[in-house]
Amino acid sequence: MRHAGRDLRSSRAGRRSNGELADRGVIVAELDDTMDSGQTSRTFYAALGASALAGRTSDEKTRWVLQDLEPLLQKEKRWLDVGCGYGRLAVPLASRGYQVTGIDISPNLIGAARAYAREQRASPAFDVGDMRELPYPSGSFGGIYCLWAAFNELTTRKDQRLAIRSMLRVLESGGSAFLDLATYREASAVRIDRRTRRVRMEVSGLTHQAYLHDRQTLVRLMEDCGVDDYSVRLKAFGGRQRLLLTFARSEGRVARRRPPVRPPPR
Numbered sequence: 001m002r003h004a005g006r007d008l009r010s011s012r013a014g015r016r017s018n019g020e021l022a023d024r025g026v027i028v029a030e031l032d033d034t035m036d037s038g039q040t041s042r043t044f045y046a047a048l049g050a051s052a053l054a055g056r057t058s059d060e061k062t063r064w065v066l067q068d069l070e071p072l073l074q075k076e077k078r079w080l081d082v083g084c085g086y087g088r089l090a091v092p093l094a095s096r097g098y099q100v101t102g103i104d105i106s107p108n109l110i111g112a113a114r115a116y117a118r119e120q121r122a123s124p125a126f127d128v129g130d131m132r133e134l135p136y137p138s139g140s141f142g143g144i145y146c147l148w149a150a151f152n153e154l155t156t157r158k159d160q161r162l163a164i165r166s167m168l169r170v171l172e173s174g175g176s177a178f179l180d181l182a183t184y185r186e187a188s189a190v191r192i193d194r195r196t197r198r199v200r201m202e203v204s205g206l207t208h209q210a211y212l213h214d215r216q217t218l219v220r221l222m223e224d225c226g227v228d229d230y231s232v233r234l235k236a237f238g239g240r241q242r243l244l245l246t247f248a249r250s251e252g253r254v255a256r257r258r259p260p261v262r263p264p265p266r
């Protein structure tokens, strides 16, 4: 993709372009485990820039993702693209007649998404915001999708629960969410701490972090959030092997806490 955020520059790199920053191998997003995951993502994408993010995929790969995603969407519903980035999916979907709102924690990527939408004469709405606290009234959307491992960027179980509960709240009754998560099996330059499930990656000379999910972590997350209508599958999506989580908001089941376990009466 050549369109997104052509002129975006790293917040820390002064007048250097992101490309130059990456070539110099400067690690600008130093991480520490106590850093808020939202702050980590914002810092990382501000340094990486929209063009470099777009350079990590291709038009062909985006077409494959759209081919697999579109059959899951209906035009009469309102869709929320959570962690929408530079509008890679929201813009073409809006051009095809879907009602899409994209939200992302990185202001520079939302700037690039708006520019991309203008260029394509498409009209999705874009907001800067956090998936842990979605700024929409309850029941605003018929469905949610959250792709390209945006959910993996939540590195604590608490953040993950907040995000799932927030998605449940903004879904209308019967609405569903679809998340595609990375397995990190093919990724290079990745270090995984098996105890904390923290994944550290070198991307264009920057350090980024994520959370390694598997079937068990997602099942537990669904149970913790009181969701009983869900599925977890390891499956090809958009041309690569992904962990796919789908869950639905069924009335009366939102953000239900698991009842405390009591010993059986004697």
Ligand SMILES: C[S@@+](CC[C@H](N)C(=O)[O-])C[C@H]1O[C@@H](n2cnc3c(N)ncnc32)[C@H](O)[C@@H]1O
Pocket (backbone or CB within 6 Å): 037, 038, 041, 042, 045, 082, 083, 084, 085, 086, 087, 088, 089, 103, 104, 105, 106, 109, 129, 130, 131, 132, 146, 147, 148, 149, 150, 151, 153, 154
């Ligand atoms: C790899 S990009 C994927 C972008 C987009 N989903 C796509 O498929 O092109 C991951 C995105 O997740 C966003 N993100 C990370 N944490 C977030 C949070 N707490 N709330 C909203 N967006 C978040 C990042 O800013 C980034 O744009």
